[in-house]
Amino acid sequence: MNPSSVLVVGASVGGLAVAEGLRREGYEGALTLLGAEQHLPYDRPPLSKKVLSGALAPAQTQLRPEAALERLGAALVLGDPAVRLDVTAREVTTAAGRHLRADVLVLALGLQPRRLPGDALAGVHVLRTLDDAIALRAALLTGPRVVVVGDGVLGTEIAATARSMGLDVTLVGPQPAPLANQLGLRVGGVLARLHEGHGVVLRLGVGVDDLLGTEGRVSGVRLASGEVLPADVVVVAMGSRPAIGWLEGSGLPLADGIVCDARCKAADGIYAVGDVAWWHHEGLGTGMRLENRTNAVEQGIAVAGNILGKDRPYTPVPYYWTDQFDVKIQVHGLLSGHTDVAIVEGDPARGQFVALYGRHGQVTGVLGWNMMKQARQFRPHVVERTAWNDVVPATRSVTLADGPSTKTVAI
């Protein structure tokens, strides 16, 4: 009953997790990993941190040593993007004209950065791939004035890294504080102070109108307020879209990602994993897509199990982390849409704390700020959705009537 062949499209962390999961579970059939990029499977989180700063050489991001990849017994086809899918035949056509057919297909395609009009100017960068990171690092080494457009996780990480390299850095974004939509204003404000304390100039609560250039090179960024920020390098980190353009018209259900059921199945014999997969989370009773590394791996492992007949819904407790300056932030569960926040350990003023997030009287997420182990120790409350009042003393709790990003609160 096991398939005799599996083709994984997307040879990065999610795709590799599927392949490793299949072999771990004893799958002995044919296995192919098809990837658009030339590189052996590598890891993205270090790109905005240690690769940009130079602390890690590009080659050190490789996810597995070559011996481990060989042991996997998979055919690796690299540097050849899939361009067409035949859903019923389960056949993929590549840019180079290969035709690859398999009993089961897994799509682990990841994302493509959103772009700004005018970003063909020299000096404008995005950061998604290893090649992007190498190009951006080379640009940063020339000592430019940097403007980072985007106040999310990626933008703040890039700003922190570039500032740590001694550059003049301005961070621009529409939110009142970096990551305010996710973390709320309280913790977003702590993040803003961290950046300002290290000398990053913040221009928040304002959108970007235009990229300005002279002779084909970027010269600045014009804000909606009319202000012009001069820049030699602009990094656009305004979010990303699922890399599914080539699947339009294939008949595969697409929306904000590849639409899957609770088992991460999109069609007969076709699954999706990682950043590109929108699936139904049975535990939370809602459809979602997660853009983080642990999800790509855990979903890959779950899909490997389902391919081999386990038939289990995928119901993870989301987890991500980000490193900014000397701060390591860990997030377990979901913070977005929270109505309650409380600091339950430590103190933001001392640079170490754990914040609990809740919604409708239940704990939904926990954030650790330089308190990794302690944050993990609160994770069971997230798993069990403990009643808010059972964990948080009333004196420490604050309820935000209008949601996290509409009010300033002090806890």
Add this chain to the structure above:
Amino acid sequence: MRVIVDLPKCCGAGQCVLIAPQVFDQQDDGIVILLDEAPPKEFHAATREAASVCPGAAIQLEEDA
């Protein structure tokens, strides 16, 4: 099986501790502690899964050792 952890790559996620608490623990600062560098057979599957899940790609396995 031999387990090798690359400490500078560890981001302190603790996913390894959740999956294979017999093999991994975490220091207070979050960085992994390897409890058993040659875990017995019954923990091999969990150790392989921990290596796969580890967000820092900090856990490598030598299977033949």
